[in-house]
Amino acid sequence: ETVMTQSPATLSVPPGERATLSCRASQSVNINLAWYQHKPGQSPRLLIYGASTRATGIPARFSGSGSGTEFTLTISSLQSEDFAVYYCQQYHNWPPAPTFGGGTKVEIK
Amino acid sequence: QVQLVQSGAEVKKPGASVKVSCKASGYNFTNYGISWVRQAPGQGLEWMGWIGVYSGHTNYAQNLQGRVTMTIDTSTTTAYMELRSLRSDDAAIYYCARESPPADYWGQGTLVTVSS
Numbered sequence: 001e002t003v004m005t006q007s008p009a010t011l012s013v014p015p016g017e018r019a020t021l022s023c024r025a026s027q028s029v030n031i032n033l034a035w036y037q038h039k040p041g042q043s044p045r046l047l048i049y050g051a052s053t054r055a056t057g058i059p060a061r062f063s064g065s066g067s068g069t070e071f072t073l074t075i076s077s078l079q080s081e082d083f084a085v086y087y088c089q090q091y092h093n094w095p096p097a098p099t100f101g102g103g104t105k106v107e108i109k
Numbered sequence: 110q111v112q113l114v115q116s117g118a119e120v121k122k123p124g125a126s127v128k129v130s131c132k133a134s135g136y137n138f139t140n141y142g143i144s145w146v147r148q149a150p151g152q153g154l155e156w157m158g159w160i161g162v163y164s165g166h167t168n169y170a171q172n173l174q175g176r177v178t179m180t181i182d183t184s185t186t187t188a189y190m191e192l193r194s195l196r197s198d199d200a201a202i203y204y205c206a207r208e209s210p211p212a213d214y215w216g217q218g219t220l221v222t223v224s225s
Contacts, residue, residue: 001171034211036154043204043215044146044154055213087154091210095168096144096159098211103153 006101012109023071023088032092039084111135113216120222128191131205138186139163142208147201
């Protein structure tokens with residue numbers, strides 16, 4: 001099983017500032033990496049797939065990068081609605097057996 | 110528009126079974142798989158398994174093998190997830206999601222409470 005490790009666990013950022021979230025895979029997943037945003041009481045929302053492609057309707061302030069085992073999600077200028085938990089997920093296997101990272105909580109500083 | 114609508118909250122006793130439904134609409138149901146993901150209180154997201162809608166092929170998380178069954182009814186475009194021998198640590202919000210991959214559209218979640 002591919003283990004996904006996210007850091008930091010919590011990120012305190014003032015509104016308007018940049019947030020950088022990291023995700024590491026225990027073995028290469030190529031670019032089969034997605035990022036999700038999850039708010040309390042809501043369903044997870046797909047932000048990024050293919051490591052760097054924004055999903056439909058996702059603002060340009062969200063960007064993803066990386067390949068292999070190291071990935072980054074950057075939120076260029078945090079808005080109030082961006083405070084949430086973010087999960088990375090690898091989907092390299094077939095049939096699907098995706099694994100999630102433990103999540104990074106982005107909170108208001 | 111793509112929608113996945115799940116069945117309502119359930120309260121079950123330890124040892125019982127629960128079956129959650131996920132009604133899909135707004136896309137060609139047989140072109141995508143369905144994954145099930147759960148989130149226990151205070152925990153992260155846990156993938157439970159996947160079913161290929163066209164093939165009926167399944168792939169379950171190892172820790173749930175033998176207790177979980179995922180099925181599909183293509184006539185009603187509905188996916189089902191049944192979990193048996195419920196334990197207190199199965200209490201969670203259960204989500205279905207359309208698997209492209211990755212999971213791009215999600216149901217609203219179904220709260221399952223396990224309590225004696």
